[in-house]
Amino acid sequence: MHDQGFFFQALVYLTAAVISVPIAKRLGFGSVLGYLLAGIIIGPFVFGLIGEEGEDVMHFAEFGVVMMLFLIGLELRPSLLWKMRRSIFGLGGLQLIVTMLAIGGIALAFRQSMNEALAIGLILALSSTAMILQTLVEKGQIKTSAGQASFSVLLMQDIAVIPILAILPLLASEIHTAGDAAHHADEARRIAGIAIEGWFKVVLILVVITGIVLVGRFLARHIFRLIAKTGLREIFTATALLLIVAIAVVMDLVGLSPALGAFLAGVVLADNEYRHELEANIEPFKGLLLGLFFIAVGASIDFNLLFERPGLVLALLGTLIAVKFIVLFLLGRVFSLKGGQGLLFSFVLAQGGEFAFVLISYSQQNQVIRPEVSALLLIVVALSMAATPLLLLLNEKVFQPMVEDAANERDPDVIDDGETPVIIAGFGRFGVIVGRLLLSNGFTATILDDNPDNIDVLRKFGFKVYYGDATRSDLLHAAGADSAKTIVIAVDDMNKALKITDLVQKEYPHLEIIGRAVSKQHAYEYLRRGIHNYEHDMFHSSLNLGIRTLTKLGFNPYQAYRAARIFKHHNNAIEKELFKHYDEDEKKYLSESRRFAGELENLLQTEHHQSIHEFDTAWDNTTLREEVEKASENKNRN
Numbered sequence: 001m002h003d004q005g006f007f008f009q010a011l012v013y014l015t016a017a018v019i020s021v022p023i024a025k026r027l028g029f030g031s032v033l034g035y036l037l038a039g040i041i042i043g044p045f046v047f048g049l050i051g052e053e054g055e056d057v058m059h060f061a062e063f064g065v066v067m068m069l070f071l072i073g074l075e076l077r078p079s080l081l082w083k084m085r086r087s088i089f090g091l092g093g094l095q096l097i098v099t100m101l102a103i104g105g106i107a108l109a110f111r112q113s114m115n116e117a118l119a120i121g122l123i124l125a126l127s128s129t130a131m132i133l134q135t136l137v138e139k140g141q142i143k144t145s146a147g148q149a150s151f152s153v154l155l156m157q158d159i160a161v162i163p164i165l166a167i168l169p170l171l172a173s174e175i176h177t178a179g180d181a182a183h184h185a186d187e188a189r190r191i192a193g194i195a196i197e198g199w200f201k202v203v204l205i206l207v208v209i210t211g212i213v214l215v216g217r218f219l220a221r222h223i224f225r226l227i228a229k230t231g232l233r234e235i236f237t238a239t240a241l242l243l244i245v246a247i248a249v250v251m252d253l254v255g256l257s258p259a260l261g262a263f264l265a266g267v268v269l270a271d272n273e274y275r276h277e278l279e280a281n282i283e284p285f286k287g288l289l290l291g292l293f294f295i296a297v298g299a300s301i302d303f304n305l306l307f308e309r310p311g312l313v314l315a316l317l318g319t320l321i322a323v324k325f326i327v328l329f330l331l332g333r334v335f336s337l338k339g340g341q342g343l344l345f346s347f348v349l350a351q352g353g354e355f356a357f358v359l360i361s362y363s364q365q366n367q368v369i370r371p372e373v374s375a376l377l378l379i380v381v382a383l384s385m386a387a388t389p390l391l392l393l394l395n396e397k398v399f400q401p402m403v404e405d406a407a408n409e410r411d412p413d414v415i416d417d418g419e420t421p422v423i424i425a426g427f428g429r430f431g432v433i434v435g436r437l438l439l440s441n442g443f444t445a446t447i448l449d450d451n452p453d454n455i456d457v458l459r460k461f462g463f464k465v466y467y468g469d470a471t472r473s474d475l476l477h478a479a480g481a482d483s484a485k486t487i488v489i490a491v492d493d494m495n496k497a498l499k500i501t502d503l504v505q506k507e508y509p510h511l512e513i514i515g516r517a518v519s520k521q522h523a524y525e526y527l528r529r530g531i532h533n534y535e536h537d538m539f540h541s542s543l544n545l546g547i548r549t550l551t552k553l554g555f556n557p558y559q560a561y562r563a564a565r566i567f568k569h570h571n572n573a574i575e576k577e578l579f580k581h582y583d584e585d586e587k588k589y590l591s592e593s594r595r596f597a598g599e600l601e602n603l604l605q606t607e608h609h610q611s612i613h614e615f616d617t618a619w620d621n622t623t624l625r626e627e628v629e630k631a632s633e634n635k636n637r638n
Helices: 002-026 031-042 053-061 063-074 078-083 085-109 114-124 129-138 145-170 181-229 233-253 258-268 275-300 303-308 310-334 339-348 354-365 371-402 431-440 452-460 473-478 494-507 520-528 539-552 557-582 586-609 621-637
Strands: 422-425 445-449 465-467 486-489 512-517 534-536
Touching: 002 031, 002 275, 031 129, 031 275, 031 371, 063 129, 063 233, 063 258, 063 275, 085 114, 085 145, 085 310, 114 145, 114 354, 114 371, 129 145, 129 275, 129 339, 129 354, 129 371, 145 258, 145 339, 145 354, 181 233, 181 258, 181 275, 181 452, 181 465, 233 258, 233 275, 275 354, 275 371, 275 465, 275 473, 303 310, 303 371, 310 339, 310 371, 339 371, 354 371, 422 431, 431 445, 445 452, 452 465, 473 494, 486 494, 494 512, 494 520, 512 520, 520 534, 520 557, 534 539, 539 557
Parallel strands: 422 445, 422 486, 445 465, 486 512, 512 534
Antiparallel strands: none
16 A cells, blocks of 8 residues: 555646646746646645645655755855855855844734744745756856846855754744752753753764865766776766755755755766766756656645635735845845846745755754744745746746836846867867867867766876766756857767757757768768768878878879879869769769869870969978079089
């Protein structure tokens, strides 16, 4: 029965997601609202298909947030994170403090105790990392100035969860008071024990963080290289998941946020050559778990409390959103977020967060917040998260058009160093020449190769090469195919090159394809796909060797170069003409090949016997030098 219950629950969750999310996307609401509606429908209020086990599902699905922050960390090198310190600690820190004081002040006005008001302010100052980042990425707004500011605030909030967890138990100290001296002595010993334990915990935290940095910086590369050599994608995926699960478990054991630990690990691995492969392998798991998390949030909304006290719940919901919106809008102005970007920043963060569910429960266990207050806070936070997609839709349809030029202009995207105009797929002996030429002319490139040994050698010479299979759409997406201009397909496997070509033409049609052709058939397959920007991988080296051979046979350097140039031009024209007969008539193809070969021979013979104009050899320093030397020798003899 247990197995049947598990499969039934899986069927319920998956069916709800598959039906609700496409409908929500079709109506323009976004996937997050679709997941929330799915949770409401299958939850206790509507069909009752899930009950108390929904809380267990939520705890499991919160791992999606951990994965999301790991992926975000992969996009941020430490140098870039340092550049964002002003917005993280300045804007993010002020948002936390001002929002906490504002909400705590309102709680005091409603006759809550000082400690309870402070706890409420701390909890409600947080926003939903999972919902906001998912929505911003989905709408393509993560790299706008509002998106970057929102990310900074969320990162600061995730960091702040650690001290908040430490502060909350201290707020319950006034409850445990007594008049007798014995109790005070016990209390003093308890406080001293807490202090000792606190110092030990600080040391342990520093050790864990240092370990994560050292492993990610020095050991992970060798581990992933060994795994990549197996050629088994599922083992690479298992290793990536093991890394994140291990970090989450260790961080949880020392009392830190698993999400923050995953983010730190991602930042440390941001310069790792296996970054794109990690991102591509983890992305599907992250998406599914986040979807599951949002469904669980929707199912957790207590509509019975809403119907019992609708006025109070809606008033608290409106107050929360209004207070956070005003604080965010004012801070956005201070930090130069104006017009449409300021509105987007304010709307997107004006809700409670997923960490609130944990902190509310933790506060109630430590007797900081009374049960009736925690029940109200839970439904207000859940409703505020459910209202966020609607608020963003309202902003997009109503408020943004009211801002001057907002409908026609958008702030420039904040482009980080990770985005490059060129992707090079395959960095062997052919691709490395292309890469060196681009780099020497000031162009950076995202380079993908699936040979671990090759990557290890090239990185020693300063190339930023990443391990990954470019035939995977998710990996190309992770490498920046959405924003790149050109992809150079330099792999030496024709079938793999054509697979990449088909994938790019289907999913990234804006990318200009420049290909390496390893054979005549390969060139024809490019032409069949409408691609004319290709080169045979040995053509130019063979041609240059032919030029040298001609000079040894009596041609002067210019004559040899001119013959090679005519040969190349005629060969390219012949190749395109022969392609017309390649699939139709083999006999016709062969006869045309012989005819074109004869024409080329006659053309080159004619060119060779024609006199070369004196200006044609003006560039030929070697020939001129030889002529001067011969003239000098003749003069000396005479």
